[in-house]
Amino acid sequence: MAYNFKNEMCKPERLTGGHRMCAGCGAPVAVRGVLRALKEGDQAVIGNATGCLEVSTFMYPYTAWKDSYIHSAFENAGATISGVEAAYNAKKKRGKLDDTYKFIAFGGDGGTYDIGFQSLSGAMERGHDMVYVCYDNGAYMNTGIQRSSATPKFADTTTSPAGTEIPGKSQNRKDLADIMAAHNIPYVGQTTFLKNFKDLHEKSEKAIYTEGAAFLNVLAPCPRGWRYDESELMEICRLAVETCYWPLFEVINGEWKLSYKPKNKLPIEDFLRPQGRFKHIFKPGNEYMIKDIQEEVDRKWDQLLKKCGEL
Amino acid sequence: MTIRDRLSGNEAVAIAMKQINPDVMPAFPITPSTEIPQYFSQYVANGEVDTVFIPVESEHSAMSACIGSEGAGARTFTATSSCGLALMHEMLYVASSSRLPITLACVNRALTGPININNDHSDSMGSRDAGWIQIYSENNQEAYDNFIQAVRIAEHKDVMLPAMVCQDGFITSHAVENIELIEDEKVKAFVGEYEPEEFLLKSDSSIAIGPYDTANFYIEHKKQQAEAMVNVKAVALEVAAEFEKMTGRKYGLFETYKLEDADTALVIINSSAGTAKDAIDTLRAEGKKVGLLKIRLFRPFPKEEIAEALKHVKAIAVMDKCEGFSAAGGPLFAEVRSALYDLNEKPMTVNYIYGLGGRDVKTTDIESVYSDLDVIVESGKAGDTYRYLGVRE
Numbered sequence: 001m002a003y004n005f006k007n008e009m010c011k012p013e014r015l016t017g018g019h020r021m022c023a024g025c026g027a028p029v030a031v032r033g034v035l036r037a038l039k040e041g042d043q044a045v046i047g048n049a050t051g052c053l054e055v056s057t058f059m060y061p062y063t064a065w066k067d068s069y070i071h072s073a074f075e076n077a078g079a080t081i082s083g084v085e086a087a088y089n090a091k092k093k094r095g096k097l098d099d100t101y102k103f104i105a106f107g108g109d110g111g112t113y114d115i116g117f118q119s120l121s122g123a124m125e126r127g128h129d130m131v132y133v134c135y136d137n138g139a140y141m142n143t144g145i146q147r148s149s150a151t152p153k154f155a156d157t158t159t160s161p162a163g164t165e166i167p168g169k170s171q172n173r174k175d176l177a178d179i180m181a182a183h184n185i186p187y188v189g190q191t192t193f194l195k196n197f198k199d200l201h202e203k204s205e206k207a208i209y210t211e212g213a214a215f216l217n218v219l220a221p222c223p224r225g226w227r228y229d230e231s232e233l234m235e236i237c238r239l240a241v242e243t244c245y246w247p248l249f250e251v252i253n254g255e256w257k258l259s260y261k262p263k264n265k266l267p268i269e270d271f272l273r274p275q276g277r278f279k280h281i282f283k284p285g286n287e288y289m290i291k292d293i294q295e296e297v298d299r300k301w302d303q304l305l306k307k308c309g310e311l
Numbered sequence: 312m313t314i315r316d317r318l319s320g321n322e323a324v325a326i327a328m329k330q331i332n333p334d335v336m337p338a339f340p341i342t343p344s345t346e347i348p349q350y351f352s353q354y355v356a357n358g359e360v361d362t363v364f365i366p367v368e369s370e371h372s373a374m375s376a377c378i379g380s381e382g383a384g385a386r387t388f389t390a391t392s393s394c395g396l397a398l399m400h401e402m403l404y405v406a407s408s409s410r411l412p413i414t415l416a417c418v419n420r421a422l423t424g425p426i427n428i429n430n431d432h433s434d435s436m437g438s439r440d441a442g443w444i445q446i447y448s449e450n451n452q453e454a455y456d457n458f459i460q461a462v463r464i465a466e467h468k469d470v471m472l473p474a475m476v477c478q479d480g481f482i483t484s485h486a487v488e489n490i491e492l493i494e495d496e497k498v499k500a501f502v503g504e505y506e507p508e509e510f511l512l513k514s515d516s517s518i519a520i521g522p523y524d525t526a527n528f529y530i531e532h533k534k535q536q537a538e539a540m541v542n543v544k545a546v547a548l549e550v551a552a553e554f555e556k557m558t559g560r561k562y563g564l565f566e567t568y569k570l571e572d573a574d575t576a577l578v579i580i581n582s583s584a585g586t587a588k589d590a591i592d593t594l595r596a597e598g599k600k601v602g603l604l605k606i607r608l609f610r611p612f613p614k615e616e617i618a619e620a621l622k623h624v625k626a627i628a629v630m631d632k633c634e635g636f637s638a639a640g641g642p643l644f645a646e647v648r649s650a651l652y653d654l655n656e657k658p659m660t661v662n663y664i665y666g667l668g669g670r671d672v673k674t675t676d677i678e679s680v681y682s683d684l685d686v687i688v689e690s691g692k693a694g695d696t697y698r699y700l701g702v703r704e
Contacts, residue, residue, distance in 0.1 A: 045383065045511050060522035068511040071521035072378045072405045079372035083337060083379025083387070084511055086363040090334035090385050091512060093361055099514055119375065122368030 024230025026220030037204035047081030049111030078123030109150035227276020325350035334385035384510030407442025412465035429669020573602030
């Protein structure tokens with residue numbers, strides 16, 4: 001059935017309101033978007049790495065999750081959910097379970113790119129029938145905006161502060177979707193919130209209903225860490241896509257496919273300017289920083305176009 | 312009919328696991344416990360069990376997968392040693408606080424620093440406050456019997472705590488000894504099915520595991536967890552009584568050997584108890600009243616029963632195969648001595664750190680400890696309570 005925004009929005013929420021995530025945060029938008037792709041009869045077990053999402057949605061004795069949910073630690077959402085999936089297979093094999101369950105783990109970029117990287121890699125390599133969703137907000141936001149390997153170059157964070165000698169983070173960000181694709185898993189998707197959420201929905205659906213391990217990288221901005229106006233979440237995501245900072249693509253059984261090609265690729269300043277974390281790079285004398293970021297975006301974009309057969 | 316066989320301690324535990332046929336087994340190899348997942352994955356490959364084996368990429372992930380699996384309502388086992396247990400450390404607390412009765416075969420090995428693959432108890436002693444039941448085993452027979460009993464104890468509704476069954480790396484894990492195995496169907500019937508009240512995959516209901524627990528609730532949850540540990544003693548004895556009915560082999564909270572009329576005694580853990588028993592026989596033949604108390608249940612620590620069993624002894628040597636770096640003695644010493652504190656007449660108690668990193672402990676070493684205890688009894692002075700056995704100076 002073709003995607004219908006209105007129908008999707010009328011589905012009962014599987015992450016209910018009342019949780020304590022900030023206004024303008026991308027994480028719960030990502031979660032609800034992914035979970036909407038579950039067929040209504042299908043049950044799910046959600047795994048969650050320690051982070052904002054976990055501490056804000058499951059504070060004893062309240063939970064915002066309609067499905068079964070497990071959090072155990074920061075660095076092991078991949079391993080934890082793989083244990084749940086193994087239990088499901090064991091019960092199925094022994095005829096102790098009739099229902100269909102899907103297994104979805106959520107982690108921020110800290111729990112995914114960094115401390116949880118090994119656990120994620122192991123789970124993907126073993127090929128558990130699961131989806132790992134990274135809600136990438138480009139820093140350790142839960143502990144107070146420290147840099148991660150997903151933080152873009154020159155961003156001002158509390159452990160890569162923009163100082164008089166060092167102008168923010170010194171390194172470019174790690175390309176996790178690329179690394180996950182190198183695991184030769186059947187499905188990798190990179191997406192964010194755009195227009196009517198069609199891209200997020202369709203990729204989530206493919207990730208959930210592709211047999212085997214799947215990985216989704218969802219850009220999920222953080223108004224505290226990025227310092228943008230809460231109402232601008234959708235606009236920030238649009239600019240990330242239109243500047244090719246965050247390209248939308250998928251890798252299906254090793255085949256790279258571009259999901260969206262901007263008609264007029266916007267300059268990277270358009271994405272950077274509304275964000276307080278890049279304020280210092282717009283000061284006179286720092287033009288080289290913008291140029292540096294633009295060059296990296298262009299280089300990665302060209303690389304992607306080649307992989308997708310668009311060049 | 313019991314089955315007589317000759318097995319190593321690792322193989323004995325692997326066979327116990329095979330007979331129970333758990334739902335899930337996540338494991339990562341580490342010397343000297345590696346053989347357990349090796350044997351077990353062969354059982355899986357040959358269809359002798361229908362367990363889902365997860366060859367995880369680390370022990371941290373092994374314990375994480377155990378937590379996911381047991382939380383999903385599946386009986387889950389794993390095995391590890393040394394640094395593997397240390398790498399699991401964070402997750403051991405999550406398993407116990409989530410009240411997940413995972414059973415772990417711990418094959419004791421020294422912790423790295425420097426690296427050493429041989430036996431001591433620094434690994435499991437390092438986990439002693441993680442909220443896990445700890446059961447220690449002198450030989451392969453006990454490792455096998457204890458593993459089967461541990462599953463029942465851990466999963467008991469009044470307990471619901473994870474358990475680790477410890478044996479000495481190489482000394483019993485790799486040495487082949489005679490063993491009596493129980494028939495498969497009897498083991499299965501004894502252990503029964505794992506039927507938790509709540510779990511992730513319960514049809515038509517959902518639960519959430521692992522909340523953010525604020526100061527409003529955390530201490531109440533810890534108290535509940537502590538109460539479950541208090542319940543273990545009674546359950547362990549109940550399970551042991553049933554086990555004795557089935558096998559004729561008797562287990563308690565600890566074992567005593569010629570302790571009833573002893574003037575001097577050792578408190579000791581795992582395989583060295585066998586060496587000590589041999590030394591005791593020699594000394595008894597010379598007319599010396601020597602005995603020992605061998606720890607079986609270390610967590611929970613049966614302090615009243617231990618004090619009762621030792622109260623008549625004049626001098627005690629508590630043997631720690633583990634340093635605690637408290638500069639005041641090892642962990643077993645601290646616990647035993649604390650247990651004796653409530654006695655009106657306290658035995659004199661000294662501590663020996665021994666056997667670290669696999670240093671051999673011979674009957675003559677044990678005999679020298681009893682001689683030291685004689686000196687203490689004769690002089691009426693304990694002297695230095697923090698001692699090392701068999702160290703080159």
